[in-house]
Amino acid sequence: MGWRVTRGRSLRACAVCGRPSERSRCPEHQRDDDRRRNERAKASGRRSPYWQELRQAALTRDGGYCQLHVDDGCTVVATAVHIDPRLGGDHMRATLADCTSACHHCHGVVDAPRAKGGRELERPEVGRASGGWRGV
Numbered sequence: 001m002g003w004r005v006t007r008g009r010s011l012r013a014c015a016v017c018g019r020p021s022e023r024s025r026c027p028e029h030q031r032d033d034d035r036r037r038n039e040r041a042k043a044s045g046r047r048s049p050y051w052q053e054l055r056q057a058a059l060t061r062d063g064g065y066c067q068l069h070v071d072d073g074c075t076v077v078a079t080a081v082h083i084d085p086r087l088g089g090d091h092m093r094a095t096l097a098d099c100t101s102a103c104h105h106c107h108g109v110v111d112a113p114r115a116k117g118g119r120e121l122e123r124p125e126v127g128r129a130s131g132g133w134r135g136v
Contacts, residue, residue: 045091054094055081062101073105080107085114 013019014026025033041047058081066078078101083094102110 044089051091058099059101066103066106067100068102068106070106070109075103075105079104082107
């Protein structure tokens, strides 16, 4: 579509309405998407002080290293904490035993099927030694 360049950036079509935008969504639809994500995070407990403390405890317990190591894309440095899929995303029910430190890559690989409505994943017996998470 030949969009003009603004501030050194190409404009592209908003994923929702098709209006020109510097991001994947126009400002109006980006606000709507941000609001939706924020509400989901609040509802699941991801913004709660309880989860923030538990997340930090898991990262500390695992020494800041990814425990999933699902493939060669693993960056080794844990920046996320994955909870047991059996909790259905309810971070407020999680305990330290339900948490596994993960790098951004591995967390995305493990979480993507669940996020897209696919099969659930089973927790490994021992993080890295078990070869990572596996589908059930």
